[in-house]
Amino acid sequence: MVASAGRPIGSPSPLLTTAPSGDPPHDRRPSGLVEPPAAPEAVVTEPAGVGGRARSVGRPADSDSAATRLHLLHAAIGCFAKRGLARTTLRDISGAAGLTPGTLYHHYPTKEALYVAAYRWSVEEMYGQYEQAVVHLSGVRDRLVAVLYEDLRLMRTRPELMDFVLRAWVEHDDTSGPLPIPDAVLRFVDRLAADAIRAGEIDEDQRAQLLSVYRAMLWGVAAISLTGRGNAEPTVEGFAQLIRGTLLAPERPARSGRRPASE
Numbered sequence: 297m298v299a300s301a302g303r304p305i306g307s308p309s310p311l312l313t314t315a316p317s318g319d320p321p322h323d324r325r326p327s328g329l330v331e332p333p334a335a336p337e338a339v340v341t342e343p344a345g346v347g348g349r350a351r352s353v354g355r356p357a358d359s360d361s362a363a364t365r366l367h368l369l370h371a372a373i374g375c376f377a378k379r380g381l382a383r384t385t386l387r388d389i390s391g392a393a394g395l396t397p398g399t400l401y402h403h404y405p406t407k408e409a410l411y412v413a414a415y416r417w418s419v420e421e422m423y424g425q426y427e428q429a430v431v432h433l434s435g436v437r438d439r440l441v442a443v444l445y446e447d448l449r450l451m452r453t454r455p456e457l458m459d460f461v462l463r464a465w466v467e468h469d470d471t472s473g474p475l476p477i478p479d480a481v482l483r484f485v486d487r488l489a490a491d492a493i494r495a496g497e498i499d500e501d502q503r504a505q506l507l508s509v510y511r512a513m514l515w516g517v518a519a520i521s522l523t524g525r526g527n528a529e530p531t532v533e534g535f536a537q538l539i540r541g542t543l544l545a546p547e548r549p550a551r552s553g554r555r556p557a558s559e
Contacts (some may be wrong), residue, residue, distance in 0.1 A: 310450050325416055327444065327553075330361070333354070339371075340390050342530070354438040364395070364399065364403070365403050367393055367395070368389065368390075368393050368395065368399075368400060368404070368410070369413065369417050370393075370412050371390075371393035372384075372393075372410050372411070372413075372414040373414050373417075373418060373439050373456055373457060373460045374388045374392060374456050375388050375392055376411060376460050376463070376464070377413060377455075377456040377457075377459040377460035377463060380463060380467055381407070381411055381464075381467060381468075382467075386400055386401070386407055386448075386498060388409070389513070391412065393472075409534060411464070412475065414460065414477065415460070415464045415475055416462065416474070416476055416478050416525055418460055418461050418464075419461060419478050419480070419481060420455050420478045420480045421457065422450065422457065422458075422461065423478070423480040423481055423484050424480065425446055425450060425541070426443050426446055426447075426484060427440040427484065429443055429445070429446040430442050430443065434491070434495070436488065436491065436492035436495070436498070437497075437498065437499045437540055439488060439509065439511070440539050441535075441539055441540070443510075443527050443535045444513060444514070444517065444532045445512070445532060447484075447517055447532075448517065448521070448529065448532045449513055450521065451517075451518065451521040451528065452521075453478075455522065458518055458521075458522060459522050461523055462519070467549050468493050485510065487505055487507070488507070488510065489503045489507055490510070492506060517531055517532055517535070
């Protein structure tokens with residue numbers, strides 16, 4: 297997989313058991329299911345004498361429910377996380393979901409439409425968890441640490457979700473349009489920076505630096521965890537100590553380099 301050059305990061309990173317010991321305390325209630333997006337459907341009007349109701353062309357029975365769309369998205373996320381966009385077919389996904397291809401095509405007529413919908417849902421689910429992790433916290437340091445531990449927990453308990461979001465960002469072809477940045481992401485990062493500025497924790501002109509560091513930490517932890525090239529737990533703990541100012545010793549005054557004058 298080759299990442300496109302100059303790609304804007306659309307999300308940290310993209311999705312239950314107890315988090316590791318040492319986590320900052322926060323609400324662990326699972327988030328409510330996000331209503332999954334559905335692709336537009338073609339609508340025709342039944343002939344006169346049949347009731348005049350509008351119906352979808354080729355609509356399979358019992359295919360309109362949000363539960364069906366959610367089931368399809370879960371199956372798609374698992375398939376895309378494992379095989380990627382190019383090597384996954386709609387038949388693979390309908391088989392994994394245990395539904396007919398007609399039901400899948402009714403909701404998502406193309407693989408690309410399903411891919412984008414699955415990406416958007418995954419990122420919104422992740423940020424729903426991040427929101428709960430910081431709901432009772434006010435300082436930017438505590439919020440950053442809480443999100444890092446929540447990221448680690450999601451990677452352990454819902455790895456297919458995190459793997460898909462990371463893979464989507466790497467393999468997506470920008471020629472077909474950039475991946476969407478869900479409103480949940482924008483609201484979260486805007487509030488993170490605005491609250492820090494309001495509290496005097498950062499200056500107004502440091503907003504971009506704060507958000508860049510935030511994204512870099514999340515993606516770095518995800519890459520370490522999902523590639524199996526290291527243990528993400530000490531990475532998260534190291535970031536947490538760095539944020540809280542306990543990792544490094546206080547900076548000592550620099551020496552001038554001059555030799556003391558001889559007496």
